[in-house]
Amino acid sequence: DRLEPVVRFDPTIDSDSTLALFAQLEAVNPNAMAIYIICDNAPYYRSRAVQDYLKTSCIQLVFLP
Numbered sequence: 001d002r003l004e005p006v007v008r009f010d011p012t013i014d015s016d017s018t019l020a021l022f023a024q025l026e027a028v029n030p031n032a033m034a035i036y037i038i039c040d041n042a043p044y045y046r047s048r049a050v051q052d053y054l055k056t057s058c059i060q061l062v063f064l065p
Helices: 015-028 048-054
Strands: 034-039 059-063
Touching: 015 034, 015 048, 015 059, 048 059
Parallel strands: 034 059
Antiparallel strands: none
């Protein structure tokens, strides 16, 4: 398989832009069993909307210490 970068240019980074990124990543990788996102501890990663999305997603967040 070939890796393709996914790039977004959003006016702000928040729960909505994070969900759009996650949906884009899943669309580019429809057969992925898991997609690991290494992320900082920004509050939008822990928002209810993001947590609800992750319940049915193959995306798994890996938080930096």
